[in-house]
Amino acid sequence: MTALTLPPRRLRDPHGLTWSVLRVHRTALWVWxxxxxxxxGGLLWSYRQATGNAGDGLPLDDFAGLRLAGSAILLLPxxxxxxxxxxxxxRELENGTAALAWTQSVSPARWLAAKLAVPxxxxxxxxxxxxxxxRWVWTSGTSGAAPGWYEKDVFFAGGPVGLAxxxxxxxxxxLSGLLMRRTLSGLGFASFATVLVHFTLVTFRxxxxxxxxxxxxxxxxxxASADRIEVGLVTAAGKPLSGTQCNMDAPREFEQCLRDMGAADAxxxxxxxxxYWPLQFVESGIVLALAALACVAAFALLRRRAA
Incomplete structure (x- = not known):
């Protein structure tokens, strides 16, 4: 009889590859x-610094820590x-460890799926x-000192768009790693592509x-809660008067300002x-759709190269 040679148990186990990914990248997981x-810790410290020792219900007057946390989260993608x-x-493609895994009853598609699913x-x-x-820290304040929802770091860190x-x-x-097949090349191109997508969507948000x-x-x-896209005055003919506006405290003073400016309306x-939430969901949907396309492209590229 001919003895059957079975692949290692950890690779035959449907969860074995997952544990393999966890072991290989345990340092990165601990860092995360x-x-x-x-x-x-930083957000809790920010909340305590802003509210003092008087307890809940006091307005948040100092959001420096919150802004710092938002900026840090903004750098994660x-x-x-x-x-x-x-x-x-x-690195695994460059070192050949990926090809080794593919020879041990692990299909390229399963290997990539595990590499994506675990992180x-x-x-x-x-x-x-x-x-x-x-969001809890940001919405805990009742004063007008809270940063606006439309500010870049707050919009990113306070909703699902950050995760997207x-x-x-x-x-x-x-996808970049599969395209470049080199550690440094994949690192650089991936960062550039992510920043480019983010910059483009922020510009057209x-x-x-x-x-x-x-x-x-x-x-x-x-x-103060409104994100101002364009503000100005118009003449009776509807012609905009750029760079001028009336910001009065009473309707009568506002009307006088219009007359002084030669304008008919603001x-x-x-x-x-x-x-806020419509913009969050639309942008998140676009970003997740791009992520799905990148995943499809990565699997297609891997299938072609492994064939």
Whole structure:
């Protein structure tokens, strides 16, 4: 009889590859856990510094710590992309460890799925904790000192769009690693691609949802919660007077300001606070769609190269 040679148990086990990924990249996972822990500690410290020792219900007057946390979270997608393009995919292709795994009853598609699924779960869990805590600290204040929802770091860290960008970084990193097949090349290209997508969508963010146009005294007294896209005056013929506006405290003073300026009305094109969640969901949907396309492209490229 001819003895059957079976692949190692950890590779025949459907969960064996997952544990293999966890073991190989345990240092990165510990670093991510430390980042999340540091973020939680920093946000809690920010809340305590802002509210003092008097307890809940006091307005938050100092959001420096919150802004710092938001800026730090904003840097996560390119860092994740660099890791995915360099260490997660690029280094294993460059060193030949990926090809070795494919010869041990592990299909290329299964190998890539494990490489993406394990960090995706860890990133989703960590980002969910950071986002919820960030929103709690941000919305705890009752004073007008809180940063606006439309500010770049607050918009990113306070909603699902932050997680969407992190997952996009992971997907683009995997695709870059497969394209470049080198650690440094995959790292650099993945970071650049992620930053480029983020910069493009931030530039056109105000166009992702229809704006609201206010006129008259309402336009002159815009609330701080509104994201101002365009503000100005118009003549009786409808011609805009750029660079001028009336921001009065009373309707009578507002009307006098219009006469002084030779204007017939004031206008403001804004995103009110009610547009926050629509903008979050639309941008998140676009980013997740790009992430899905990157994943499909990565699997297609891997299938072609492994054939």
């Amino acid at each position: 856990a430390a980042v999340v822990a540091a973020g939680v 390119p860092v994740v992309a660099a890791f995915a393009g360099g260490a997660l995919i690029g 995706a779960v860890a990133l989703t869990a960590g980002m969910t904790v950071l986002t919820l805590l960030f 960008y992190v997952l996009l970084g992971l997907a683009l990193g995997a 105000s166009r992702l949802w229809p704006t609201t146009r206010w006129t008259g005294f309402e336009a002159a007294r815009l609330p 206008y403001a094109v804004v995103h009110p606070a009610s547009h």
